[in-house]
Amino acid sequence: MTPLLELRGLSKDFATHRAVANVSLEIPRGAFFSLLGPSGCGKTTVLRMIAGFETPTLGEIWLNGARIDSLPPYQRNVNTVFQSYALFPHLTVQDNVEFGLRRKGVADAEARVRTVLDQVRLEGKASRMPSELSGGERQRVALARSLVLAPDVLLLDEPLSALDPLLRKQVRGELKDLQRSVGVTFLFVTHDQEEALSMSDQIAVMNAGAVEQVGTAREVYCRPRTKFVASFLGAMNWIDGAGVRPEAVRLSNAGPGRKATVGGSSYLGSVMHVEAKIDGGESVTAQVVPGSTFQPGQSVYVSWNAEDEVRF
Amino acid sequence: MKLRTAFLAPAAVLTAVTLVAPLGIVAVYSFLTRGAYGGVEFPWTIENYTRLWDPLYGAILWRSVWIAAVSTALCLLLGFPLALFIARSGARKNLYLSLVILPFWTSYLIRTYAWMSILRDTGLVNTILRSVGLIHEPLPLLYNNGAVILGLVYGFLPFMVLPLYATLERLDKSLFEAAADLGARPWDTLLRVTLPLCAPGIRAGAILVFVPCLGTYLTSDLLGGSKTVLIGNLVQDQFTASADWPFGAAASLALMAMATVLLFAARRRGEELL
Numbered sequence: 001m002t003p004l005l006e007l008r009g010l011s012k013d014f015a016t017h018r019a020v021a022n023v024s025l026e027i028p029r030g031a032f033f034s035l036l037g038p039s040g041c042g043k044t045t046v047l048r049m050i051a052g053f054e055t056p057t058l059g060e061i062w063l064n065g066a067r068i069d070s071l072p073p074y075q076r077n078v079n080t081v082f083q084s085y086a087l088f089p090h091l092t093v094q095d096n097v098e099f100g101l102r103r104k105g106v107a108d109a110e111a112r113v114r115t116v117l118d119q120v121r122l123e124g125k126a127s128r129m130p131s132e133l134s135g136g137e138r139q140r141v142a143l144a145r146s147l148v149l150a151p152d153v154l155l156l157d158e159p160l161s162a163l164d165p166l167l168r169k170q171v172r173g174e175l176k177d178l179q180r181s182v183g184v185t186f187l188f189v190t191h192d193q194e195e196a197l198s199m200s201d202q203i204a205v206m207n208a209g210a211v212e213q214v215g216t217a218r219e220v221y222c223r224p225r226t227k228f229v230a231s232f233l234g235a236m237n238w239i240d241g242a243g244v245r246p247e248a249v250r251l252s253n254a255g256p257g258r259k260a261t262v263g264g265s266s267y268l269g270s271v272m273h274v275e276a277k278i279d280g281g282e283s284v285t286a287q288v289v290p291g292s293t294f295q296p297g298q299s300v301y302v303s304w305n306a307e308d309e310v311r312f
Numbered sequence: 313m314k315l316r317t318a319f320l321a322p323a324a325v326l327t328a329v330t331l332v333a334p335l336g337i338v339a340v341y342s343f344l345t346r347g348a349y350g351g352v353e354f355p356w357t358i359e360n361y362t363r364l365w366d367p368l369y370g371a372i373l374w375r376s377v378w379i380a381a382v383s384t385a386l387c388l389l390l391g392f393p394l395a396l397f398i399a400r401s402g403a404r405k406n407l408y409l410s411l412v413i414l415p416f417w418t419s420y421l422i423r424t425y426a427w428m429s430i431l432r433d434t435g436l437v438n439t440i441l442r443s444v445g446l447i448h449e450p451l452p453l454l455y456n457n458g459a460v461i462l463g464l465v466y467g468f469l470p471f472m473v474l475p476l477y478a479t480l481e482r483l484d485k486s487l488f489e490a491a492a493d494l495g496a497r498p499w500d501t502l503l504r505v506t507l508p509l510c511a512p513g514i515r516a517g518a519i520l521v522f523v524p525c526l527g528t529y530l531t532s533d534l535l536g537g538s539k540t541v542l543i544g545n546l547v548q549d550q551f552t553a554s555a556d557w558p559f560g561a562a563a564s565l566a567l568m569a570m571a572t573v574l575l576f577a578a579r580r581r582g583e584e585l586l
Binding site for chain 2: 051052053072073074079080082083084086087088089090099100103104145146149
C-alpha cells in the first residue's frame with residue numbers, strides 16, 4: 001500500500017547552514033507518527049515544508065499520490081497546530097474554528113463546528129474570546145480549528161510544550177484517544193522522548209538535519225541503530241564501547257560480574273539509581289528497587305546479560 | 313514617590329506655562345471685544361461665537377474637515393502597504409524606517425516650497441509635459457484643494473506609517489501562517505486577519521494625521537492660495553491682517569472642540585484614547 005505522505009530526499013538550506021539534509025520518510029494513513037530530536041535538529045523545518053511555509057531546496061513531498069511541494073499552504077490538505085496555537089485574538093472560539101470552513105465555502109459550517117467542539121470538550125465555550133481561555137482550552141481550540149477541516153495529515157508542532165508539566169501528561173492520553181477516534185493521521189514534532197515513546201505508532205529520530213532511525217517506540221528504544229539514538233532516548237551506560245541501559249544492570253554482593261565500588265545513589269520514587277565505579281573502569285548507573293541498601297564505598301559486583309548490550 | 317514627582321516636574325511645569333496658561337488666555341480673549349489696533353478690550357461678549365454660525369465660516373469649517381478626512385484616508389491607503397512592506401523586510405527594516413523619517417531632516421516649509429516649484433505653471437511637471445508635447449497650456453496644478461491634499465499627504469504620511477509599523481511588527485507571524493494554513497488566500501488573510509489586528513495602529517495613525525491636518529494653515533496658504541481658506545488660515549488671519557483677536561480665539565477654540573469631539577467619537581467603547 002502506498003503511504004499517505006511521502007518525503008523523498010528532502011533538504012532545506014538556510015543562508016548559513018543546512019537545516020534538513022536528505023530526509024526520506026513514509027507516513028502511513030491513520031498513523032500517529034512522531035519526529036523526535038533535540039532543538040535545532042530540523043524537525044520543525046520538515047513540518048513547515050509539509051505545511052508549505054518553507055520551500056524545500058531539494059526533494060519532493062507527495063500527499064495522497066500527488067506532489068504538493070510547490071503548492072501554497074492554502075491549497076494543501078494538511079493543517080497545523082502551532083506551538084503558540086496562533087489563535088486569532090480578535091475572533092471568538094466559534095469564529096476561529098469556523099475560519100477554515102468559511103474559506104472553503106462549506107454549507108453546514110455551524111453544525112460541523114458544534115460537532116468538533118463537542119469532540120474536544122469545548123461545548124459551551126463557543127462565544128468566548130481566546131484571551132478568556134486557559135492554556136489547555138486554547139490548545140483544544142487549535143486542535144478543533146484544524147480537525148474540523150478533516151485534513152489528510154494533521155501537523156503538530158510541539159503542541160504540549162506551552163502547557164504546565166502536570167497537564168502535559170494528562171493531555172498526552174487525550175491527544176492519543178482523539179487521534180484514534182477521529183482517525184486522522186498525526187505528524188507530531190517533539191523534543192520530549194517520553195512524549196514520543198508514549199503516544200507514537202512510529203518514531204523518526206532526527207539529529208543534525210538527518211533521520212537517524214525510524215521505528216516503533218520499542219524498536220528505537222531497545223534496538224537503537226546509532227549511538228545518537230541510543231543516547232537520546234533514555235539513559236545509557238557506555239562500558240568498553242557497549243551500551244547498557246540502567247534497568248539492565250544488576251548489582252550484587254557476590255559475583256559473578258565486574259568488581260565495583262558504590263558511589264552515590266538517587267531515590268526517584270518508583271525506582272532508585274545507584275552509581276558504581278567499576279574498578280579500573282567507567283562509572284555505571286544501575287536501576288534498583290527502592291529500599292535497596294547500597295552504601296557509598298561498598299564493594300559490589302556489576303553484571304548484565306549480553307543480549308541487553310548494544311554495540312555500534 | 314518623591315523621585316516620580318521630581319521626574320515629572322519639568323514636563324509638568326513646561327506644560328503648565330506653555331500650554332495650559334496660553335489656552336486660558338485664549339479662552340478669556342474669546343469672550344472679549346476687539347481692540348482698535350489688535351488686542352482686546354472690555355466689555356465681555358459672546359458675539360465672537362455667534363458670528364461663527366455665519367454660513368461663510370461654516371463652509372470653511374466643512375472644507376477643513378473634509379480635506380483633513382480625505383488626506384487621512386489617503387495616508388492610510390498609501391501607508392498601510394508601506395508599513396506592511398517594512399515590517400516584513402527582515403534585516404532591511406531599519407534602513408527603510410530611516411528613509412520614512414528622512415524628510416524630517418528638511419524644514420516642512422522648504423519642502424512645501426519645493427512642491428510649489430514642482431506644481432506651478434512654469435514648474436517641473438508642466439515644463440516636462442509641455443516639452444514632450446502632451447499639453448499646450450499649463451495644467452492648473454497649484455492653488456486648489458488637490459494641491460493642499462497632496463501637500464498634507466506628503467507631509468503627514470510618516471505619522472501614519474510609524475504607528476502602523478509598530479502594530480504590525482508586534483503581531484505573531486504564525487497568525488498569518490495559520491490563516492494560510494486554514495485555506496485563506498493572501499487577500500483573505502489581509503482583510504480578515506491583518507487589517508482587523510492592525511486596528512489600534514490604524515486608529516493611532518488616523519488621529520496623528522487627522523488632527524494636525526484639521527488645523528493646518530501653512531500648507532493651505534502656500535499650496536491652496538486664496539481659494540482654499542481653511543479654519544487654520546481663518547485663525548491666522550484674525551491675529552494678523554484682520555486684527556480681530558477675540559474672533560480668532562473663538563475660532564481656534566471651536567477647532568479644538570471639534571477635534572476633541574471627533575477623537576472621542578473615534579474611540580472605541582472602553583478603550584483608551586490612542
